[in-house]
Amino acid sequence: MKASRLLMPTLRQVPAEAEIASHQLMLRAGLMRKLASGIYSFLPLGLKAFKKVENIIREEMDNSGAQELIMSALLPSEIYIESGRWEVFGPEMFRLQDRGGRDFCLGPTHEEVFTTTVRNEIKSYKALPVTLYQIQTKYRDEIRPRFGVMRCREFVMKDAYSFDRNEEGLDQSYQAMRDAYCKIFDRCKLDYSIVQADSGAMGGSGSEEFMVKSDIGEATLAFCNDCGYAANDEKAQCKPVPEENNDPYYTMEKESTPDVKTIEDLEKFFNCKSSQFGKTLLYQADDQVVAVMVRGDRDVNETKLKNYLRCADLALADEETVVKATSAQVGFAGPVGLKVRLIVDLEIPEMKNFIIGANDTGYHYKNANFGRDFETKEIVDLRNITEGDACPVCGGKINIAQGIEVGHIFKLGTKYSEALNCRFLDENGKEQPVIMGSYGIGVGRTLASIIEQNHDENGIVWPVSVAPYHVIIVTVNNADEQQMALSEKIYKDLQAKGIEVLWDERNERPGVKFKDADLIGYPVRLTVGKKASEGIVEYKLRKEEHYTDMSVEDALAAAVAFVKGI
RNA sequence: CGGGGUGUGGCUCAGCUUGGUAGAGCGCUUGGUUCGGGACCAAGAGGCCGGAGGUUCAAAUCCUCUCACUCCGACCA
Incomplete structure (x- = not known):
């Protein structure tokens, strides 16, 4: 792609609406624009990165044996009435009516749709277990949208649902998702923790959240560095600490x-x-x-x-x-x-x-x-855990940190299968409720978290795995024919080698091109400047300060090796 | 939902107190000079000042209502 043709409207100043680094950078780097409170459009560069995250998720879900499908976002009220959540969701659910006055909503989460689908299509234990997933848009009328795509009203979620014959099966399905999630967030180069989470009074038997540690996170986490215990604050158990006090019991x-x-x-x-x-x-x-x-x-x-x-x-x-x-x-x-x-x-x-x-x-x-x-x-145990409390497992010292919830895995049990009458016939011809699990990843939130953890004062520092383009070629002086010719050669060579490359051949001064390259954060930058006549270009990684002059051949080889992780 | 703040060109903002129908910087267009870290000169385009109503000879400015955005809090699968 040539930069002169790409819609990449970078901003020099920070838009007043953005508070946190990832939100500011997503706007400044021209990845997205706001349409209304909590509603965003993704522009070409943003969409490219977004799809990278999506595909990492898709690959790991497929590898785990889950099957992709897609459900409508526009859903009839009946299934939510059946599960009782038409009431439970309250004003958080976007509701609308068709021309005949029938109630619909824009799906805030899809347990009901998946459960009724399996109810209608699966009758026998022979078809179980099955794990289904989709990468699809969700709608929630948040009381207070915040931090760009971190908490917004329309967002893309990978939601998966497992259907098993028994608890042992659920444990296996759950573990498979847990493993897949680890691979996904590893590939996204996120520094995350898996913490125990509350599964609610009516909920199933277990729940864990994937948390990206960050000061701007809205969740509070408790960690023990001695034994590795980690839980969110809703769940973290508190141990009473006996007070050293030899006073007698005075009279009240x-x-x-x-x-x-x-x-x-x-x-x-x-x-x-x-x-x-x-x-x-x-x-x-x-x-x-x-x-x-x-x-x-x-x-x-x-x-x-x-x-x-x-x-x-x-x-x-x-x-x-x-x-x-x-x-x-x-x-x-x-x-x-x-x-x-x-x-x-x-x-x-x-x-x-x-x-x-x-x-x-x-x-x-x-x-x-x-x-x-x-x-x-x-x-x-009724109180919130605090810094310095005793770890409920080993008695060590608890540390408190803030985190962004990027993923949540949940053993639902039979909550929805009972409510929606999703049953199968077992080997004995006896009807049993399907045992379910649900597993979610916020795609946009993951993308924003990656930026939150991978940026410096000049802009985004993309990991190769999610960068919108792997390599940026900066031609210093468009008026120099040798520079242009060499740039084009590099551009075509890289394309031929399967590298995603953007050539900045805009008629801009070099400073503008460098600033934009740093702001958008392409992992590799090849600068074609004065030494083009000698066949020398400059090779620089976004995450490093220094750069190296190299022959064109060496620079190409270095870029390819870096991108392919060799 | 409660409390605060802000709405003026694509972006960041000034002007409002003390009414006289609009400014700056950046960006954009054209021409020229430039060309290794957000250039310079010159000439331009672009805004009925969020919306409605009111006061007034006259409203971006004062008053009322309303909408949107935003921050804090409450709330939140």
Whole structure:
């Protein structure tokens, strides 16, 4: 391809809408443009890179034995009504009607379509197992699209679904996908971690996420460097750390604390740390009100609470409910004499002589102790893990990092096959629900993550595997006939060798060409300049600072060897 | 959904307080000089200032409504 003919509208300035490096670079390098909030068009260079990622995914999925097909993005409401998710998805689902007033949606995820397809087409155990996948566009009306294609409303996802006869089969299908995902992200040159993830109250038996470590990631991860434990914050288990404290158990005393409502107020009033308080929060869980107690400096992990309570909706109780349950204003809730169900975090029984709300406006108790002053049988892991916590596996020190979720693999079990009546006949002629797994990769998000991890101050530094072009030829001076002739020769030679090459023969000054080459980030740059008359060109890798003068033959050989990874 | 911010040519922004119907830099077109890290000179093209209504002799500027974008939060398979 010749650069003069390519639509590659690079920008010198950073568009005001972009905050993070990958988003800025995707716009500046002319890979994509925004059409509306969370909706993007891919331009030629962006599409080329996008398809590289897609094809890596496709190859590894095919290698794993999965079969590609494609479903419509426009889906009838019936199948979602059948699974119950027409309601569950709520406003996140794009909905529309046809001319006859029939309800449709733009598919946010395709469990229902795949499950009903298998239900209709597979009747016998002989046809199982089968894993099907598609690379297809999904629609979700995100509350807040962000970071370009990282979180957007129309995006391409590779979604795969496995169908097995039993749990052992599911384990194998799951492992095959897990292995394929590792190969995919390795080939994309991503630095990623596989972390345990929450599989939800109703969900199946296991779930892991593929996380790219990045400060701009919206997910929080917990890692143990000693034993390799890794989980996202929703899932990460917390171990109580017994406190070294030889104080005797003091008598509980009620203390007047007017206008002291928040943890900060309490720290000032009692002149002690927030870890010496017990925080009592009231939650509305479906139609039940529950009180939840964690140490003052901890945060309640609502996912853990939701899973424990097995409820559908969970939210902090409103003021009226709190007043009714505690007989006090908000800010003075405590476990002593409380009229609602009490659940305490594992740390609470470990604490000694701590401060709690008195369920009486303007009063707190000090020197409270679990088991003596209040009690409950529900002692549960309820809090968010924090930096420095003990690893739940080996007791080592936990580190916290941010991550971008690029892939998610999930053992669904029979959740959808039961709901949608997807059954097969086993060897005994008995009907059984199909055991399912689901596996997703965000293609655009993967692409953006690659840029997030592979860029410098001048632009993108593409790995060869996903670069829109492998080699850029920069002709320094178009007016020099020798330079033009030699450039064209190199261009044709590389093409003949199967290298994807872009020749920058635009009538621009060299500085412009170099800047664009660095911004777009082609892995190899061949510069044809003054020494063209001697048959010498400059060979430079994008990821390295230095360049080398070489004979044309050597430069061609070096470029080919680098691109083909020899 | 709550709170903040911003909408002026393709991009980045100034002008708004104190009304007099538009500017800069970059980009684009043409000609010339240049040619190894975003050149220079000259001449051009391109905007009813997000939209609607109002105040006024007169509105990018003031008022009301509305839409879009964006940030923080809540929420989120």
